[in-house]
Amino acid sequence: MLRKYRATIYVTLRPSVLDPAGTAVQSGLSHLGYDDVEQVRIGKYIEVTLIADDEKTAQEQVDRICDRVLANPVIENYRFDLKEVSVEMGAST
């Protein structure tokens, strides 16, 4: 039976890649008095809904999508959570 899954994906810059936007935000926070903020790194959050036979297939599919398209492995890392969503819930959102 086909099931519906929602993947919540986080794409982040690899630690070795300088994140000037994160540094700018950190400096802004420091101006506001948040001097205890050590570091800010900015990444992307992506939601993907897909249909698959089972969780393992969905997992593999999302992993491939992340590796091929959503993240560039040269500069980015990714991780994701996968949840099955009911059809009713999917229809209402």
Added chain:
Amino acid sequence: MKFGVVVFPGSNCDRDVAYVTGDLLQQPTRMIWHEETDITDLDVVIIPGGFSYGDYLRCGAIARFSPVMQRVVEHAQQGKFVLGICNGFQVLTEAGLLPGALVRNRDLHFICDRVPVKVERSDSPWTQSYSSGQIITLPIAHGEGRFYADRRTLQQIEGNGQVLFRYEGENRNGSMNNIAGICNRQGNVLGMMPHPERASDPMLGGTDGLKLFQGLLERVAAIA
């Protein structure tokens, strides 16, 4: 020598490039729509600057999967010439035809200026009309042009002599090793952030970029 200029939705330097190869250099030139699947008539494919697919996700990330890109990869694998300028350079790294990646400028600004660029070597088909070590002036216009590669890749690029252009003096965007343009190991694929096509007509204040295209023509004339 027949040139083709790829046009993605969002490309905006395509006609500038075609003006140089077609009008200034009088070479047969045609535009290649991104959905085309036959480019076998071409000797040189140029991927121009712009904002292909709105630069959504990452610069060049979506352009890479357009139908024409598979053909461009085959074109490169046959040893034919591919040049990516600015956004075109980003597309070529995303497609894996060139190593590394182009990320957000160090100071976050979009930089639009003319900058001194050093020609690292003149024994490449792309740079043979220059002299090695020559400093030329080329326009740059990008927000994401900071070249990045992991240490090992960077060592390989340098060791193989793949760096053809380097920013001279001030490193405006924070590129590793001041890299402005690199070629692949075989030398037939070049990606560069500066715009040689915008420095080809004397009316625009400089012609340092024209020699890149002229050099390529001489190379082919020599082979023929």
